[in-house]
Amino acid sequence: MLNTAQHYSAWALLRARLAGPGYWRPLWGGARLRNAYDVVVVGGGGHGLATAYHLARDHRIKRIAVLEKRLVGYGNVGRNTTIVRSNYLLPQNHYFYEDSLRRWETLARVLNYNIMYSPRGVLDLAVSDGEMEALARRGNAMRLAGIDAELLDRNGVMRFAPELASSAPRRFEIVGALAQPRGGTVRHDAVAWGYARAARAFGVDIIEDCEVTGVRISAGIANGVETTRGYVKADRIVFAVAGHTGAIGEMLGLKLPIETHLLQAMVTEPIKPMLGTVLVYMHPHGEAYVTQSDRGGMVMGGFLDGFPSYTREGRWHRLENVVQSALALLPQMAPLRILRQWAGTNDMTMDGSFIIDRMRYDNVFLNGGWCYGGFKSIPASGAACATLVASGTAPDLIRAHRLSRFATGHLLDERGAGPFPVRQ
């Protein structure tokens, strides 16, 4: 039986008020694991849920299950710094991320769930002329693709983000920035919940606390997955397991061009509004991106921890480095106290771009290797991955992101860092 989602509207609020307590139903859940599915999606994070949602909505696939080891939204969809943007240099990347940003703009209406998209603008700051040239190159590449990008000089930056016009002396003066006004933030938990609810409304079985432990193969195709709740037969299997893609490769006897690294984030105690935009500061002496959450906390993130890890801990050294970089931007944050710190496991690929492709078998698909770009790409990734799984052909948006690009030399090395995942 379908648990058709309750439509949210002002009328629904009124109805709920009249109906009294017990009117609102849970957003998802209640599904029981069946023996066989058309598609099994492994991983109940943003990408897995979005893929399942699009498979059900766009491709009318009936029997879909999302198997999640822990809880919906436990992984990276709830651990990122909620920034959405499409200011990438390479066409293969910026067209894809722009597709995603366009979907973010309307997603709240599409899902009938408030994901709190806030186009507050993303500023990539520069402190030298050399950096300004790199930003100009990136901005021009974006504009050629019809993406909003503005190169700002120092005065432009201070108009866009008056918070930066501090009288405190800076070690590195800001000389300009590349702005993407449509970039901004989205409430990350709401994305997981909204997609889970919408997928459930289309009849997708979302099974939590169900770990996939193996894949059963015979005659060159996958027949199903072994789970902690028993064997599940599947015509097609999609892996969307964020930082644990390497373990999936091992399950399939495959080595992937991926390493798992930690990315930390942290948030201060909530304060009154002091920052109305997203600040990104990438500089050899430290990287920080800073936003203020709707609750008022200053959210910060930076580089990877620096070596492969699955611990989700994050080391002190990096935290200190991120905070110092953030304080170099906004010295007025100095009196604030850090409230929480956390880390997520990132799939870092050998070229810094993601992979959506078949994996070894014709009916096994990989949606992974998201590096820094996992959260912001969820809507585009779900739609494109669902098209690949349903039709067997990759849509143009992800044609370059195939797994074989490493063997054929068609790398998408956005930073020009070479085959070192830790530097991407």
Next chain:
Amino acid sequence: MELVCPFCGPRALEEFVFRQSLPEPGASPYAAVYERSNRIDHSLEHWQHLGGCRAWLLVRRNPSTHEIYETTLLGGGQ
């Protein structure tokens, strides 16, 4: 996680820099550059004690627990 340099003894992690994880022995040239087993319980890596004696180290460790199985000088050590 705590690394022990064969020359300098236990030192703060910030002194060490991770260079790369190593491919399986006998990997093809392509696999040696691009493919990693990325196991959750075992990793073999090159590190350098950059903020100390600058020695290159071969570290065998568990990326899920921070346990270090072995730290040796790269190239056998003189």
